[in-house]
Amino acid sequence: xxxxxxxxxxxxxxxxxxxxxxxxxxxxxxxxxxxxxxxxxxxxxxxxxxxxxxxxxxxxxxxxxxxxxxxxxxxxxxxxxxxxxxxxxxxxxxxxxxxxxxxxxxxxxxxxxxxxxxxxxxxxxxxxxxxxxxxxxxxxxxxxxxxxxxxxxxxxxxxxxxxxxxxxxxxxxxxxxxxxxxxxxxxxxxxxxxxxxxxxxxxxxxxxxxxxxxxxxxxxxxxxxxxxxxxxxxxxxxxxxxxxxxxxxxxxxxxxxxxxxxxxxxxxxxxxxxxxxxxxxxxxxxxxxxxxxxxxx
Ligand code: FDA
Numbered sequence: 001x002x003x004x005x006x007x008x009x010x011x012x013x014x015x016x017x018x019x020x021x022x023x024x025x026x027x028x029x030x031x032x033x034x035x036x037x038x039x040x041x042x043x044x045x046x047x048x049x050x051x052x053x054x055x056x057x058x059x060x061x062x063x064x065x066x067x068x069x070x071x072x073x074x075x076x077x078x079x080x081x082x083x084x085x086x087x088x089x090x091x092x093x094x095x096x097x098x099x100x101x102x103x104x105x106x107x108x109x110x111x112x113x114x115x116x117x118x119x120x121x122x123x124x125x126x127x128x129x130x131x132x133x134x135x136x137x138x139x140x141x142x143x144x145x146x147x148x149x150x151x152x153x154x155x156x157x158x159x160x161x162x163x164x165x166x167x168x169x170x171x172x173x174x175x176x177x178x179x180x181x182x183x184x185x186x187x188x189x190x191x192x193x194x195x196x197x198x199x200x201x202x203x204x205x206x207x208x209x210x211x212x213x214x215x216x217x218x219x220x221x222x223x224x225x226x227x228x229x230x231x232x233x234x235x236x237x238x239x240x241x242x243x244x245x246x247x248x249x250x251x252x253x254x255x256x257x258x259x260x261x262x263x264x265x266x267x268x269x270x271x272x273x274x275x276x277x278x279x280x281x282x283x284x285x286x287x288x289x290x291x292x293x294x295x296x297x
Contacts, residue, residue: 009268010268020260021261022064028258029041030073032258037244039073040078040112040256040258041258043261045083046083048084051092054084054092058096058100062099069109080113080114086120094127101134101138110162112139112164115143121143125156128161139161139202140156142163143169144184146177147178147187156201157197157198158197158198161202163203165195165203165204167207168184185215189219192219193219196219205233206235207234208235208238227253230252231254236258
């Protein structure tokens with residue numbers, strides 16, 4: 001991927017991003033809402049390089065919350081702790097997260113702390129626990145590739161937590177993470193079961209894996225979980241519209257993750273790497289004689 005010119009990556013990658021500015025993202029959310037879907041808005045960016053940059057991110061998220069409310073949109077927000085500067089200054093990131101959490105009540109909204117690589121699992125869960133003690137308007141994410149996740153799911157489920165359950169996107173060592181796709185799926189279902197042991201938890205099933213969605217549907221039917229205790233989630237641009245349409249028709253809630261902003265490169269390259277057709281797209285873009293010249297941005 002680093003060998004592919006950034007302009008080419010951009011041509012293909014923008015399918016995963018709602019645009020570079022807030023207005024484009026709000027328009028995407030409005031369209032999704034019209035189609036009966038919910039959204040979670042994510043300002044692209046991770047690893048803030050300075051406290052000032054992290055403060056600016058907070059200001060941008062406050063604007064997002066305000067626009068969601070004034071536009072009467074159905075979307076919450078997803079936030080990365082590294083974007084709030086947790087690797088620069090832990091206390092500063094906690095303070096910034098606190099500013100966002102304080103804005104949730106007046107905007108009647110909800111914030112989910114995305115989960116990053118395993119060096120941040122413990123601090124993310126601890127911080128989440130601390131804030132969850134004060135407000136139910138926050139949730140976080142568990143990754144089923146981590147061996148610890150079933151146990152975390154049981155513990156956080158007992159708090160009545162709102163958890164997004166995904167497989168996990170970062171490369172993690174065998175000692176702490178399952179590597180085999182079937183083991184990751186089995187851990188996903190065990191963790192979902194553990195989350196549902198509590199009657200108060202809520203689960204966002206974030207996966208595009210059709211077999212796994214089928215297993216989730218079997219699980220919720222077996223456990224007789226009411227439909228207001230879970231939802232399905234997908235990333236903008238991943239072609240699962242048909243599956244989501246079917247889920248909506250069956251009465252389930254679905255939510256799209258809507259990332260936007262100028263820092264699209266790291267996010268999009270992660271998405272491209274997990275797309276089995278990525279190589280074909282890129283080669284086609286690079287060698288098609290009818291290809292337009294990519295813009296230099
Ligand atoms: P899998 O990777 O097996 O994909 C299943 C099928 O979906 C593939 O065969 C392919 O057909 C299709 N597909 C998947 N990705 C595609 C793509 N990019 N383009 C085209 N087709 C694609 N991770 C994390 O570590 N922390 C987090 O906070 C989050 N947050 C998050 C939110 C939401 C809403 C989603 C859906 C996912 C995340 N993830 C995440 C990412 C997650 O951990 C995982 O890496 C991806 O969802 C891919 O895993 P799947 O479960 O979709 O299965």
